[in-house]
Amino acid sequence: MTRRIGLIIPASNRMVEGEMVRYMPPGFVAHVARLRMTGEHRVALDALLPDVRGVAATLTDARCEVVAFHCTANSTSEGLAGEAKLLAALRQSGAPQVTTTASAIRRALGALGARRIVLITPYSARVTDEEAEFLHKAGHEVIYARGFALDGSDAYCATPAQFWRDHAIEAARADADAYLISCANISVFPVIEDIEQELGRPVVTSNQAVIWDAMSLLEATDRRNCPGRLFDTLRTGEGARKIPA
Numbered sequence: 615m616t617r618r619i620g621l622i623i624p625a626s627n628r629m630v631e632g633e634m635v636r637y638m639p640p641g642f643v644a645h646v647a648r649l650r651m652t653g654e655h656r657v658a659l660d661a662l663l664p665d666v667r668g669v670a671a672t673l674t675d676a677r678c679e680v681v682a683f684h685c686t687a688n689s690t691s692e693g694l695a696g697e698a699k700l701l702a703a704l705r706q707s708g709a710p711q712v713t714t715t716a717s718a719i720r721r722a723l724g725a726l727g728a729r730r731i732v733l734i735t736p737y738s739a740r741v742t743d744e745e746a747e748f749l750h751k752a753g754h755e756v757i758y759a760r761g762f763a764l765d766g767s768d769a770y771c772a773t774p775a776q777f778w779r780d781h782a783i784e785a786a787r788a789d790a791d792a793y794l795i796s797c798a799n800i801s802v803f804p805v806i807e808d809i810e811q812e813l814g815r816p817v818v819t820s821n822q823a824v825i826w827d828a829m830s831l832l833e834a835t836d837r838r839n840c841p842g843r844l845f846d847t848l849r850t851g852e853g854a855r856k857i858p859a
Contacts, residue, residue, distance in 0.1 A: 617642045619828045620673030620681040620709070622666065624652040626767035627799045630684065634821035637803055637839050639829065645676045651688055653766060659688065659696050663703045670707030680828040681709035682718070686796050686820045687741050689716035690748035697748075711831045715798060715820050718827035720752045722818050725830075725847040728792035732785050733759040734778065735796045736770050745796060758785055770799040779805035783812050792816045798824075806841040816843040 619638070623630050625648040635644045647669045651662055666683060673681045683689055683700045690697070697716045704712035723731065731754050735742045742761030749756050760781070764770055778795050785793070793813065795802050798820040806817045819842075826844050829837075837845040 615641065617828075617832055617834065618676065618678045619644050619825075620670070620676065620678030621646045621684045621824070622669050622673070622682065623648055623684045623798060624688075624767075625650045625655070626652055627685075628767070628771045629799045629801060630821065633801055633803055634798070634825065637822075637841065638825060639834070639836050639838050639840055641836070642825075642828075642834075645673055645678055647673055651685060656688070659692050659699060662688070663699060666700065666703045667707050670704045670709055670712075674708045674710075678709065680711040680713060680831050681707065682712070682824050682828065683714040684798050684820075684824055686715045686719070686735075686745065686798055687737060689714040690745045691741070693748055694751050711828075713824065713827045713831065715824055716748060718823040719794065719796070719818060719820065720749070720754075721830070722823040722826055722844055723749075723754060723792060723794070726792055726816050726818070726844060728816065728818075729753070730755045730757050730787075730789055730791045732757060732782075732787055732790045732793045733796060734782055734785060734793065735759075735761045736764040736773065736800055737761040737797065738763050749794075757789060758787055760785060767799055770797065771801075773800060775801045775804045778802050779809055782809045782817070786813055790815055792818055795819045803841055810843055818842075818844055 746756040746759045802819045835848045
């Protein structure tokens with residue numbers, strides 16, 4: 615049986631298809647739709663919602679069982695209220711199950727029992743602070759946050775996975791429960807398990823969390839291809855139990 619996941623991503627994103635989709639487990643197919651929503655095209659969330667509804671409807675037409683609004687910065691920028699608006703817009707499209715990057719991240723951290731978080735992003739200090747505040751409102755303590763202020767999508771995509779490995783290890787904190795390396799447009803999959811081995815803590819990334827959340831919503835447990843301790847929670851049922859109604 616083919617499980618279809620719809621992903622609404624920024625038009626400038628080149629990592630979802632180039633990296634994330636390759637790590638989907640057997641039997642899962644990703645259908646990707648794009649919206650201009652970052653950089654010069656970034657607008658207030660209320661102005662974006664009509665486009666989100668329209669694009670989500672096209673993914674529903676493709677028989678996607680889960681539709682995800684997959685942009686970390688936009689889904690966290692207006693806090694829990696903004697996340698709720700996005701989820702409502704996706705539901706209005708008729709999607710059977712919905713999520714956002716923000717929703718996937720917070721549920722992933724919940725499934726791991728991770729309260730104290732180290733946050734690493736490619737974003738500016740302002741956008742990194744917005745995400746840290748979102749996590750705080752969701753019940754997490756961000757004990758260390760660093761945004762690298764990379765110069766837009768081209769720089770995000772050109773930064774090798776080793777960069778994120780090295781800086782995660784550099785940010786090691788003995789009191790951290792998990793390390794969140796945030797953004798759907800950076801390469802982290804190749805080094806997730808290496809970071810976890812070095813730090814002895816789980817790593818959550820934006821692209822990884824959305825795959826995990828879709829699997830949890832569909833009660834799927836075959837984690838082949840999926841890197842990281844997060845996917846161990848699928849075997850124990852923690853993923854499904856931690857997802858709020």
